[in-house]
Amino acid sequence: MSDWQALPDLAVRRFGGSVVWADDESFAEKENLITAAPPGYQPHTFGHKGQVYDGWETRRRRSPGEDSAIVRLGLPGIIRGVVVDTAFFTGNYPPACSVAATAVPGYPDPAELAAAPWEPLLTQVPLTGDSRAEFDVDNPHRHTHVRLTMHPDGGIARLRVHGEPTPDPTLIDPDALDLAALENGARVVACSDMFYSSPSNLIAPGSPASMGEGWETRRRRDTGNDWAVIRLAAEGIIRFAELDTTHFKHNAPGWATLSTGGPDEWTPLLPRTRLQPDTRHRFPIPNAPATTAVRLDIHPDGGMARLRLYGSLTPTGRGTLTIP
Numbered sequence: 001m002s003d004w005q006a007l008p009d010l011a012v013r014r015f016g017g018s019v020v021w022a023d024d025e026s027f028a029e030k031e032n033l034i035t036a037a038p039p040g041y042q043p044h045t046f047g048h049k050g051q052v053y054d055g056w057e058t059r060r061r062r063s064p065g066e067d068s069a070i071v072r073l074g075l076p077g078i079i080r081g082v083v084v085d086t087a088f089f090t091g092n093y094p095p096a097c098s099v100a101a102t103a104v105p106g107y108p109d110p111a112e113l114a115a116a117p118w119e120p121l122l123t124q125v126p127l128t129g130d131s132r133a134e135f136d137v138d139n140p141h142r143h144t145h146v147r148l149t150m151h152p153d154g155g156i157a158r159l160r161v162h163g164e165p166t167p168d169p170t171l172i173d174p175d176a177l178d179l180a181a182l183e184n185g186a187r188v189v190a191c192s193d194m195f196y197s198s199p200s201n202l203i204a205p206g207s208p209a210s211m212g213e214g215w216e217t218r219r220r221r222d223t224g225n226d227w228a229v230i231r232l233a234a235e236g237i238i239r240f241a242e243l244d245t246t247h248f249k250h251n252a253p254g255w256a257t258l259s260t261g262g263p264d265e266w267t268p269l270l271p272r273t274r275l276q277p278d279t280r281h282r283f284p285i286p287n288a289p290a291t292t293a294v295r296l297d298i299h300p301d302g303g304m305a306r307l308r309l310y311g312s313l314t315p316t317g318r319g320t321l322t323i324p
Contacts, residue, residue, distance in 0.1 A: 016074030
């Protein structure tokens with residue numbers, strides 16, 4: 001697996017992504033491209049449009065051209081890699097595809113996106129059927145939308161757009177923001193265990209719909225505890241911490257601590273504090289120092305739905321939040 005696949009999927013529906021336009025979806029809906037779950041297939045499930053596919057599938061072209069879909073990234077940012085998955089498309093996959101990206105402020109409609117300048121990320125790369133194709137992307141710019149084009153037609157199950165979320169500084173209040181939010185540019189840089197789910201879920205947008213959208217570790221059989229380190233969006237001062245165990249009813253941690261510093265020396269922010277299952281907890285963090293990283297320790301193990309660290313940017317932090 002490429003290193004960039006550890007970065008969040010900027011396009012996934014769970015993070016607010018949307019397929020805002022496609023020129024054709026005769027056989028299977030464009031929205032399937034960004035479903036969080038892996039693609040599935042059940043043979044001999046025929047509907048009015050033919051075999052049901054968990055992906056985006058267009059008609060057979062009888063004239064020159066190609067088929068395209070435009071995805072609005074739920075987390076605009078710098079794209080480091082793309083996965084084009086043709087799972088279960090064996091006789092109907094496109095032989096090649098291309099990917100382009102653009103950055104448009106506000107909330108453009110499809111006509112405005114069509115008129116926008118697009119940068120190529122991948123130029124007509126070959127595809128094979130029923131397989132995952134991974135492509136490195138070397139582009140330093142922040143983008144808000146990607147365009148996937150099939151040459152000439154066919155079916156693609158999933159599109160994954162991995163990268164580094166990069167916020168629009170014009171939409172950030174430097175005196176009141178979640179310093180640990182993925183959408184603000186924070187990132188989980190280390191953790192003790194990710195057996196059941198990714199620790200990046202801790203800082204994902206919105207509320208989790210299930211335990212699967214939080215961070216859960218295996219059951220410990222030793223005297224240690226599990227932990228995760230979050231690099232904040234920028235240097236800031238934390239005033240309140242929210243530790244959310246929603247949906248974790250019988251597997252929530254018993255206690256948690258927060259500390260700052262690193263990588264080898266950590267200063268307490270929140271002392272060892274008891275947690276309740278399936279509960280949003282909010283704690284004041286008085287007299288916190290300026291920091292760029294926070295360590296969450298859960299005792300001894302279990303699941304945490306979300307971690308929010310509300311505070312303000314320092315002058316240094318304000319200077320780092322710029323659009324590349």
